Amino acid sequence: MSSDFHIKPEIRILGIDDSALLNEKIMIVGTVFRGGDWIDGILRSDITRDGLDATEVIGTMIKNSRHYSQLRIVMLDGITYGGFNVVDIEELYRKTGLPVIVIMRSYPDLEKIRSALRRFSDGELRWDMIKKAGKIEKLVTKKNRTPIYIQKVGIGAKSAEKIVCLTSIRSNIPEPLRVAHLIATGIIFGESRGKA
Template identity: 90%
Template sequence: MDLDFHIKPEIRVLGIDDSALLNEKVMIVGTVFRGGDWMDGVLRSEITRDGLDATEVISTMIKNSRHYAQLRIVMLDGVTYGGFNVVDIEELYRETGLPVIVVMRAYPDFEKIRAALRHFSDGELRWEIIKKAGKIEKLVTEKNGTPIYIQKAGIGLKSAEKIVRLTSIRSNIPEPLRVAHLIATGIIFGESRGRA
């Protein structure tokens, strides 16, 4: 069920991104923000490169956090982490009780994704999880007119759009995701790089 609800300016949002794929274990970083202005905390865990543990690891990381009771939204940078370790956003919503918003800079190239998944013995399972994430919506955050794309679980489109706009204060990417990316790449490479 998708819900629209009142959104406070300092809504607690957890943005999660992964680090570079340098090892079998891939670090994921979560940043806890009040709206888009104030970072309250950082979470860290590890998932298996090209594994199927991202949903469980992220759920556990969230539920074991001291920030859990205050969190209202989880934001993901796409649905694939650590290569093709796919996050089941419906399952993540069910397990944590927190609505999930997926943010993508570009519309996914599903033909390339399908082709890559043919190299996995469980590629069909991964494809089903990707499809289950639902409809992809285009959104312009008004920062530079460049659209981003979102998917959602447990939240209505109007509320999801409002939260993405509220937290996108420096670019068209929400601050919790932008900062999670900076931290993850900075830890792995010694200096942040790339775009969230």
């Protein structure tokens, strides 16, 4: 069920990214933002590299946060974390009651992903979770003409576009995700790196 709703400039958004794949346990970092301007908090947890616990861990991290009651949207940097630990965005939406917007810098090579999943005994289950995430839509933010791609659940297209545009301040990537990336890489490497 997707819906469009009134979007306040200071809508509370949780952006989640993962750290580098250095160990079996992969750190995930969430940043709580008011719109795209103000960071209110940071969350962290750990998922299993190439595991199947990302949906459960992220859902629990959100529900156990003191920010939970104020959050209106969850943004994910892609649908896979810690290698091929796929987030079931429909289940995450059901578990938290929060709409989910998945942001991708480029259109995913689905055939390459499907091929990589063949090495897992439960590869078909993971592939089904990826397919179930729904249509991949192209979006151009007002700040940058380079398109990004989104998937969504629990929110209508117009609202999703407004929220992404509202929070894409310094690049075409929304601030909650850009900052989560900087924090996650900075903690692991001692200094942030990579494209945020």
